[in-house]
Amino acid sequence: MSEPERPRDSGRIERLEAIHGWEAATAPPRKVLVAGAAGGFGTLVCRKLPESMEVVGLDQVERHVPEPGARGKLHVAPFDKRTAEDVFKRERPDALVHVAFRDDPRAPSHDRYKTNVIGTMRLLEHAARYHVSRVVVVSTGTVYGAHPLNATFIDEESPLRALERYPEIRDRVEADQYVQSWLYRRPETTTVLLRPAHIVGPHVSSPFSTYLNSQPVPMLLGFDPMVDLVHEDDVVNAIVLALSSHQSGVYNVPGPGPVPLSAVLRILERTPLPIPHFLAYPVTRILRSVARYPFETQQADFLRYPLVLSGERAKDELHYTARVSLEATIRAAKKDR
Amino acid sequence: MGTTFWRLRDGVEGALRKRLVDPAVEERLRRVPARLNELGYDPWGFSPEAAAPIYTLGALLYRHWFRVVTSGLENVPEGRCLLVANHGGQIAWDGFLLTVALLLDKEPPRLARGMGERFITNTPFLSSLAARLGHVLGDPENCRRLLEHEESIMVFPEGVRGISKTIFERYELREFGSGFVRLAVATNTPVVPIGIVGAEEAMPGIWDAKPIARLFSLPSLPVTPFFPWLGPIGAIPLPTKVRITVGEPIRLEGEPEEPEEAARKKAELVRARVQALVRTGLAERQGIFS
Numbered sequence: 001m002s003e004p005e006r007p008r009d010s011g012r013i014e015r016l017e018a019i020h021g022w023e024a025a026t027a028p029p030r031k032v033l034v035a036g037a038a039g040g041f042g043t044l045v046c047r048k049l050p051e052s053m054e055v056v057g058l059d060q061v062e063r064h065v066p067e068p069g070a071r072g073k074l075h076v077a078p079f080d081k082r083t084a085e086d087v088f089k090r091e092r093p094d095a096l097v098h099v100a101f102r103d104d105p106r107a108p109s110h111d112r113y114k115t116n117v118i119g120t121m122r123l124l125e126h127a128a129r130y131h132v133s134r135v136v137v138v139s140t141g142t143v144y145g146a147h148p149l150n151a152t153f154i155d156e157e158s159p160l161r162a163l164e165r166y167p168e169i170r171d172r173v174e175a176d177q178y179v180q181s182w183l184y185r186r187p188e189t190t191t192v193l194l195r196p197a198h199i200v201g202p203h204v205s206s207p208f209s210t211y212l213n214s215q216p217v218p219m220l221l222g223f224d225p226m227v228d229l230v231h232e233d234d235v236v237n238a239i240v241l242a243l244s245s246h247q248s249g250v251y252n253v254p255g256p257g258p259v260p261l262s263a264v265l266r267i268l269e270r271t272p273l274p275i276p277h278f279l280a281y282p283v284t285r286i287l288r289s290v291a292r293y294p295f296e297t298q299q300a301d302f303l304r305y306p307l308v309l310s311g312e313r314a315k316d317e318l319h320y321t322a323r324v325s326l327e328a329t330i331r332a333a334k335k336d337r
Numbered sequence: 338m339g340t341t342f343w344r345l346r347d348g349v350e351g352a353l354r355k356r357l358v359d360p361a362v363e364e365r366l367r368r369v370p371a372r373l374n375e376l377g378y379d380p381w382g383f384s385p386e387a388a389a390p391i392y393t394l395g396a397l398l399y400r401h402w403f404r405v406v407t408s409g410l411e412n413v414p415e416g417r418c419l420l421v422a423n424h425g426g427q428i429a430w431d432g433f434l435l436t437v438a439l440l441l442d443k444e445p446p447r448l449a450r451g452m453g454e455r456f457i458t459n460t461p462f463l464s465s466l467a468a469r470l471g472h473v474l475g476d477p478e479n480c481r482r483l484l485e486h487e488e489s490i491m492v493f494p495e496g497v498r499g500i501s502k503t504i505f506e507r508y509e510l511r512e513f514g515s516g517f518v519r520l521a522v523a524t525n526t527p528v529v530p531i532g533i534v535g536a537e538e539a540m541p542g543i544w545d546a547k548p549i550a551r552l553f554s555l556p557s558l559p560v561t562p563f564f565p566w567l568g569p570i571g572a573i574p575l576p577t578k579v580r581i582t583v584g585e586p587i588r589l590e591g592e593p594e595e596p597e598e599a600a601r602k603k604a605e606l607v608r609a610r611v612q613a614l615v616r617t618g619l620a621e622r623q624g625i626f627s
Contacts, residue, residue: 148458151478152381215339222461226382226468257374260382260465269339277461305458308380326375 028244029095036100038063040203079119088130095134116171139176146305153310192242196253200333201232216273226306230255231324254309256322363389369448382468395437409583416487424499425537501557504541515600523593527586532614535579580618
């Protein structure tokens, strides 16, 4: 008997199969617990989930902005406390959407660690204990890091280089990796880990959208990297698609297309302020410690090197493509104060 | 305030473009097959509009400075291909002139993508300029995707070994790396051998100042009779006559995961073809400048 033909680039394919290939939940969920429901993006997720799903919110804090259109009951409980577990016990959701991540670099690192890493671990434990059959976690594409060796189109198998350069966001990387290992360990739960590009939109405040809304906007002299923005509505759409996925997996959620940073500033009508790159890093460090400047020290890397996500897998398996146009996505980053 | 800035910039740029950009070059750039988004950029950062002034300058150098003669451009196939050429002459004039050749003299025009070294990504201005011109970081994953999009890629398998050749070693091809062989086999891409004569004498290096290059983390630092002694003027290339000879495409057969030895054998085969094309070019010319 002849040996079966070896697929091209076989190493990569074998690794993909290791993560993929389980089929646990089949029907779309009826009751969804949204962790992080009090936040801006969480509120949006609750509101935009299909009518057919019952929505229950869980967060560690009250809603900062009591939105008139808020949907579903909101339970307030720290994720690592018994009260949070009680919510799972009482409500018996069949899906968990986890968007409760803290990104504010000004927050003390132990607080961020507690929310992002411990919070994720506890939520997944509760989900396992109460037989939640689907889990969707919205991590971030920044875990790949902006790096001089980044190819255009970073796929899901790429190393998470953020660890190499930005100790400040190691909590996000650790949470992401914890969910990845959970994906292997819990084949009975359909788990989808989403890594969106920089999310922009009226409901989202992230370090990158804060950056785009500063005036003037610092750029690094002589650098104009490709950036990938994704509209909040597209990310919600990806979550909805992930909630009816037939298999576990890690998926990038790219926007409508990468563009140079300068093209973004042009559309947003922001004045760029060019700073030599060798000054940018120390200046950020000083501003951060003195003036509580809302950026990580190595954030300047995102203004220097490209980070463009590959959406091939999300397209093939989740049938996700960004629907908001490129220009509308960029415009959504504008916050008028 | 932001609006005023961009309006001002557009005004200045528009006025400069009108004077500096050759409309014929821009027209050809727009016909290059590329996947541009609604803002006019491809995913790697190539923009026909932003590239037009540089390629206008390129066209002038191509026609009037180096007086380039090309033959065999019809051998460049449509769709994906690896353009494999000899490398020398410090600054990659060979790569630049080959790109201009395919842009101006090939019908329909093609964009030959250069594979940049890592230091380009790290260098201000050079990094954004290279991206707008269509060059990308030399990464196997980048190459694979470009080829899957039916693009053409320039490869100089001599690498830095070629760039740092001195004038006394010109046109003697150094050993070829085997990366391009694996790439061609894995993506079923034809390899087009190309011999470039003239560019290796444009900046006649007499000594490669490796220790000083290391100090500035450059791959090599050539010392020519004029550079760095005459400063930036010394970096102007000599107006050598450049001949680009394109050979018939080669189909490499084999396994992408084959042992290094087998891949090297195929690389050696391609090297011999390129070397032969270089010899043809050398035989055709009367002197360095004619």
